[in-house]
Amino acid sequence: MTANQFSCEGIELSLFRYPKQQESNLQAWDAADEHLIKHMLDTEQKSVNTAIINDSFGALQCGLSAIDASWPLCVETDAKTSLLGAELNLEANQLVSDNIQRFHSRELLPDDLSLVLMKLPKNLSYFAHQLQRLSQVLPAGTQVLIAAKAKTINKSILSLIEKNLGSAQASLTWKKTRVITCIADGNKRQLPQAVNWPVDELSLNISNLSNVFAANKLDIGARIMLDNLPEGEFNTVIDLGCGNGILGLRAGQLYPQASIHFVDDSEMAVASSRHNWQLNGFSAEKAQFHWDDCLTHLEPELVADLVLCNPPFHQGEAITDHIAWQMFVDARKRLAPGGMLQVVGNRHLAYHVKLKRLFNNCKTVASNGKFVILQAIK
Template structure:
């Protein structure tokens, strides 16, 4: 859909990614994007040729408006990165001025302006702010952050004060607010990049690493814990996919139970995939060569009829939006990728009604286990 943004007097057409979503009412930009860009324009912060560093640009709304400058866009989301690429190409913008970086890539050495969309995760916020402080303390670029006003708490501002320096805020506009910080501080170590905890399951005791951008990074989430009690039986040499792997604990447990399995770890978070690889390398180093680790849009890059078993704990949100389109895509992708006779095993909150979706996609769905909050479901590709 057309956005309120223009580039060279031409309206930009911005789409969420993936493009074929069930919920088409969700936009690829919001009032925070508008506020950040309008502030830069009003304050003439981008006069001349500038190098701009953008963090957490959901679908390229910021990058697409700034391609007459040198842009570095950093995010932990493969989907956001693909969305930025798609919108840049669809609007026929100058790709030569834009470099899309993952959260694991090195930052450019010199920038003039940093536009920072505040993430939901305080762990990721702390890590990124400490990284910015370490990298740009000496050059002190202009730093502007933004988010919905309701998501900027006093604790949020204390993190900006802690890692960057003097912090102020703007008035709210369209329920969004800007945060301005002076880069006055530097830190010898990055903030909580790697969180570690032990997981005991049956006779297994595993050391789990979670990087800053990983879901439920300080402990095993209760859904995954329930699914661990009801994992499918995997045979030697079978091809298994841990879809939406997070830290990889499901695939790690399956591999510990069946050391001759081949596991593919898939997630849209670059940090999640890196965490999964680290967890296999530390806990099951002899099986590392039997594993693949890929950031992906669900199973888009996987071959059809290639997997024997897929396990999945689907998310029900994308960025700040609650949506079920990811679960739909995961289930449809799983059916395509599974071999005939292959199984998809899923856990979900009872109220999400995944059994209805699975029945529609696979024409079968069996309840494996349930409790007051969760249900474990199984569907077979016929």
């Protein structure tokens, strides 16, 4: 069996991570996905109106569509890469997606759901938020199945589910995973407020939705980047992997004539950046906000003279540098000749090797024990 061949209880699929060309043999699904699909088959679950939440690259959407091509699915995701990955995998398996309605992580889900399948996310504040969102639409008695590695399921996870949605009971372990069955109690919970904190030294206020990086304080990498932003006249700046938008906000202060483009894979990050731009009194015409995988779908004519980037070094649970690489490649494509990419990274990630390979130059402009700030010119 290859790393792309999913095989579970007679369901055979070819599943790829997104983007497809990754130098890794990581799988696009895990045993918790298999456990949920096995549970659907063992219980002879009928194809009722079903929500799927946190389906990394579409294994659950493909699995249920393979069981019944007309299974009505409402899919919720915060990650653009997960949406694109699922579409790619449905197509790769000749599964039509006419049965699928898509929602991002802030859209109200429909109120006629009969079943919910969920993967437990790493970020538990986000998980609580997702349960609260479900509590607003699920009738009492609706079954919510939450799958995860057995070692991550404990009493406090079960209490968190009970507090935010309804009673919860974990299954026996299968392939080191368990499925929690929650029964919605029909009581609507309030949605959480964004977390707000000031960056006093820059006179900025930051507001973070639950799935946004740097939940309640400035990231230390971002701080050293902020202390070392380049001087110059920049007209078009991209904050690539913007999170709450802190780098782009500072660019808005330093280069008031510039248009700033905020880009992130997380829809909540894009929403927080947009909110923070307004919150800090910047002019609406000077910023654009893009929910995208790196710079893949930005308008072709967009050319930048500065890209700021604090790249991620993991995708979901997997530690990987392929996103950083794709960010650098995309930044180079978008820069005008003479344009600059400025990156902050953990010293041990050795981003200078990648930048030299791509740009044929790379200057270290600042460093401390842990982080380096690198500049490459196109």
